[in-house]
Ligand SMILES: O=P(O)(O)OC[C@H]1O[C@H](OP(=O)(O)OP(=O)(O)O)[C@H](O)[C@@H]1O
Ligand code: HPA
């Protein structure tokens with residue numbers, strides 16, 4: 059059977075939700091500058107759209123932390139492939155992710171970042187898959203809670219494909 063994609067969350071639904079999250083974040087960070095940290099590669103699409111909806115001053119940096127390789131299950135081993143360019147000491151950090159699945163990536167990352175003495179660290183994810191959680195992670199902003207299915211699009215890949223889809227879909231026809 060060949061791979062097909064079933065739409066789970068439409069482009070319009072995502073746009074509406076990202077707008078609402080941007081508004082909420084702008085209210086919560088009123089009077090402050092928010093330092094967005096994008097977790098590459100998956101978080102890139104979401105961060106760009108979210109940043110445009112935030113009305114307080116924004117700075118941003120990028121980090122790449124991989125554990126999935128080309129499969130649909132986390133290897134459990136998290137490694138930093140690209141670290142931040144700038145120090146985060148004293149900054150109000152908001153980590154921007156595409157998905158929290160097992161929680162392993164963010165559990166590890168939050169610990170690493172907290173040791174660098176930011177003023178605060180919060181987490182914003184477009185998608186949350188709570189049924190698959192292995193590590194407990196406190197998520198401050200969630201776009202959508204989704205069922206236990208492997209999703210692609212809007213930054214999320216399956217074997218590096220489908221990141222460019224403007225919606226979130228479920229891959230069908232893979233073993
Ligand atoms: O909660 P977890 O089970 O740890 O899974 C979530 C992480 O896995 C994916 O990244 P991946 O390692 O596939 O890298 P990518 O963003 O470059 O695709 C996703 O973007 C999250 O960072
Ligand atoms: O459902 C998913 N899709 C794509 N990448 C992922 N990384 C963790 N979970 C997922």
Ligand SMILES: [Mg+2]
Pocket residue numbers: 100126214215
């Ligand atoms: Mg991936």
